[in-house]
Amino acid sequence: MTPPFLLACILFLCIALSSAADLYKVLGVHNSASEADIKKAYKKLSKKFHPDRNKEEGAEGKFVEIAHAYEVLSDSTKRQIYDRHGEEGLKAHEGGQRHANPFDMFANFFGGGGFQQQEQVRKGPTSVTEFEVSLADMYTGASIDFMIKKRILCDHCRGSGAASDSDIHKCSGCDGSGVKVTRQQIWPGMFAQSQTTCNECGGRGKVIVRKCPHCGGQKIVDHTAHYTLEVLAGMPEGHEVVFEGEGDESPDWEAGDVVLRVRSKREKGGWRRKESSLYWKENIGVDEALLGFEHNITHLDGHIVTLKRDVVTQPGFVQTMKGEGMPHFHESTHGDLYIEYNVVLPTELSSPMRKKLAEAFHSSRHEKDEL
Numbered sequence: 001m002t003p004p005f006l007l008a009c010i011l012f013l014c015i016a017l018s019s020a021a022d023l024y025k026v027l028g029v030h031n032s033a034s035e036a037d038i039k040k041a042y043k044k045l046s047k048k049f050h051p052d053r054n055k056e057e058g059a060e061g062k063f064v065e066i067a068h069a070y071e072v073l074s075d076s077t078k079r080q081i082y083d084r085h086g087e088e089g090l091k092a093h094e095g096g097q098r099h100a101n102p103f104d105m106f107a108n109f110f111g112g113g114g115f116q117q118q119e120q121v122r123k124g125p126t127s128v129t130e131f132e133v134s135l136a137d138m139y140t141g142a143s144i145d146f147m148i149k150k151r152i153l154c155d156h157c158r159g160s161g162a163a164s165d166s167d168i169h170k171c172s173g174c175d176g177s178g179v180k181v182t183r184q185q186i187w188p189g190m191f192a193q194s195q196t197t198c199n200e201c202g203g204r205g206k207v208i209v210r211k212c213p214h215c216g217g218q219k220i221v222d223h224t225a226h227y228t229l230e231v232l233a234g235m236p237e238g239h240e241v242v243f244e245g246e247g248d249e250s251p252d253w254e255a256g257d258v259v260l261r262v263r264s265k266r267e268k269g270g271w272r273r274k275e276s277s278l279y280w281k282e283n284i285g286v287d288e289a290l291l292g293f294e295h296n297i298t299h300l301d302g303h304i305v306t307l308k309r310d311v312v313t314q315p316g317f318v319q320t321m322k323g324e325g326m327p328h329f330h331e332s333t334h335g336d337l338y339i340e341y342n343v344v345l346p347t348e349l350s351s352p353m354r355k356k357l358a359e360a361f362h363s364s365r366h367e368k369d370e371l
Contacts, residue, residue, distance in 0.1 A: 023082065026069040031083070035074065036155065042070040044245050046106055067102030124247050124256035128240075131260040133231055135271050138264050139300040139326060141233035145226065148258060151248045152223040156214035159251035167210040173200035219251050229260060234276070234327035237263050271300060276335030278325045281342055282307060289313045289343045299324070307339060315343040 024031045027041040048054065049063040072078045072090065082090050133144060153159035162168045170176040179195045197203040211217030229241060239262050247256035264273060272279040278300075284293055292310035299305050305324055318340050325335030349357070 023069040023072055026065055027073065033073075034155075036158075038070065038073050040245075042066065042074070046070075048244070050106065064102045067100070067105050071100055071105065122253045124250060124253040126256040126259060127247050128259045128261060131229065131241075131262050132265045133229075133262060135264040135267075135273060136300040137231050138235050138262075138273075139233065141235075142231045144229045144231060146229060148225050148227065148246070150223060150225060150246075150258075151220045151250075152225075153249045153251065154212055154215035154219055154221050157212035157219065159219045159249075160208075161212055161215065161217040161219040161251075162208045163210040163212050167208060168206050169209055171198060171201035171205055171207050174198035174205060176205040178203040178205040220249060227258075229262070231262065232329065234329040234331070235262055236275070236329055237273070239329075273326060276326045276328055278335070278337045279340065280337065281340050283342050283344050284313065285344055286346070289315070289341075305337070313341050313343070315341065317341045 024033070027033075027038060027045065029037050029041050033041075045066045046063065049059045049066060051060045051063060054063075072082050078090060085092075131146075133142070137144065154161075157163070160168060171178075174180050178198055178201065180198050181193060181195055184192050184194070198205075201207050208217060212219075215221050225246070227243060227246070241260045241262060243258040243260070245255045246258040249255045269281070280297065282295060282297065284295075290312055292313075293308070295307040296304050297307060305321060307319070309319070318338050321337040321339060323334045324337035327334050
């Protein structure tokens with residue numbers, strides 16, 4: 001755990017720096033974000049940058065900065081002052097008041113047990129989806145917006161299922177324990193005691209008198225969420241992009257992850273990919289196969305690649321274009337492009353063309369015979 005003196009220094013430094021920062025940007029939310037959105041952002045980011053998990057340089061400072069942003073934006077009064085007057089106005093309002101310890105704030109947020117306890121919370125299922133993008137997007141990189149239908153905690157009751165907090169009562173059947181104890185005589189003077197889940201409250205120890213009108217007591221509602229997938233240039237086939245904590249929500253578990261397994265669309269003809277190599281089939285005529293040619297093809301990012309040969313090209317010949325393949329992931333270099341040539345024969349020949357070909361090939365054979 002961080003020494004108190006070092007923690008105080010970090011806290012003072014981060015608060016001083018945050019005067020130039022946008023607290024909404026620190027949490028990655030819009031300035032119109034709801035209380036639930038702010039809470040969700042803090043939950044995700046605080047776990048990501050907690051020093052017990054993240055050992056990267058600067059993670060602890062980021063963790064403190066996130067805590068400060070949440071402390072301000074989760075308080076309606078402080079948030080209003082910040083929105084109107086910024087950090088300076090907030091400092092004047094607080095009048096030198098000490099800020100909350102970010103580690104205590106984290107522990108309280110996750111039920112008092114800190115990072116170790118929240119790690120043991122039951123986590124919901126992870127959703128894995130095959131996500132197809134164009135090969136051009138995997139070559140250049142792109143930002144792709146998409147939507148996911150999922151279930152979230154009801155905004156009205158926040159997952160309690162009750163119309164209000166006063167509509168949640170202690171179960172009279174089990175006196176709030178969630179279990180019923182029964183005694184059964186199995187022999188004179190001898191009894192067996194057993195526990196069963198309370199059938200009146202389902203083991204929760206509480207009953208709802210009036211259900212939430214928004215979700216009908218179901219605690220969760222259907223929701224369509226919007227996301228952006230950042231496809232990086234040269235991203236490998238099957239690369240997994242994880243959206244942490246964006247799975248189905250439930251009051252019984254912490255939301256799981258949404259995983260997108262990114263692949264390029266399979267299209268007939270055109271470009272093909274194998275790891276960092278690209279493949280292209282180019283059709284040429286008989287005359288071009290014999291006499292040579294110069295063709296231009298448009299690459300995946302729009303630049304022109306010139307194919308030029310001045311010698312005989314056999315059917316199926318493969319030409320290598322160095323550095324014209326896929327970008328290497330997280331690198332500035334590229335793989336190679338392989339051009340396979342397909343010689344296309346004419347479906348029929350006119351009489352003049354047949355005569356010219358006969359003269360060309362027969363005369364060449366006659367000259368060889370004379371030699």
